[in-house]
Amino acid sequence: MSLPDLNVYRHDKRSRTLITLAGEIDLATAPLVSASLRECLYGGMRVIDVDLTAVTFCDVSGLNAFLHAAAQATRKGGILRLHYPPLALLRILSHSDSALLLSGVPASHRESAPAPWPAPLSAGAP
Numbered sequence: 718m719s720l721p722d723l724n725v726y727r728h729d730k731r732s733r734t735l736i737t738l739a740g741e742i743d744l745a746t747a748p749l750v751s752a753s754l755r756e757c758l759y760g761g762m763r764v765i766d767v768d769l770t771a772v773t774f775c776d777v778s779g780l781n782a783f784l785h786a787a788a789q790a791t792r793k794g795g796i797l798r799l800h801y802p803p804l805a806l807l808r809i810l811s812h813s814d815s816a817l818l819l820s821g822v823p824a825s826h827r828e829s830a831p832a833p834w835p836a837p838l839s840a841g842a843p
Contacts (some may be wrong), residue, residue, distance in 0.1 A: 722746065725753045732763040739771035742779030750779060754786035754797070763795040775806040782813065787818055 723740035734757050757765050765786070769775070777791055787797040799818045802810065808814050 725749060727753065727757070729760075729762065732761060733766070734762040734764070735768060736768050736769040737771070741773055741810050742775040742782070744776070747778035747782045750782040751785065754782065756824060757790070758786065758789050758793060759810045760794070763782055763793075765790060765795065765797045767797065767799050768801060769799060769803060769806065770801040775803060775809075777809065779806070780809050780813065783818055802809070 723738060723742060723746040726737040726739070728735045728737075736757065738750065740746070747788060754765065754767075767783070781801060783797065790797045797818065799806075799810075802819070807819075810818060
């Protein structure tokens, strides 16, 4: 049995967390994404920033994981934000009216390449 082609890194700072994903998000790896986000939510994280810079592919199963986690975060009074999504995911978000996950991303950048957006979580942020 081979390992999923996705790595998950987590950095917590008080009630915020930065999740950095690297690799592919698909039917096989979306459960890992969901579990990682659920762990943050039930661990008391109020702001979850997801850095997708190193994600090379994300299909609709990844989108479903993000949408479900965003709904859970909202119910708990928190927020989930995606940063630097690959162009394919950007298009899926746009076509599915799910661009709300791209908090802080100017609308003018949602249809173009994903640069130069602000860093997801600065070292000095609370």
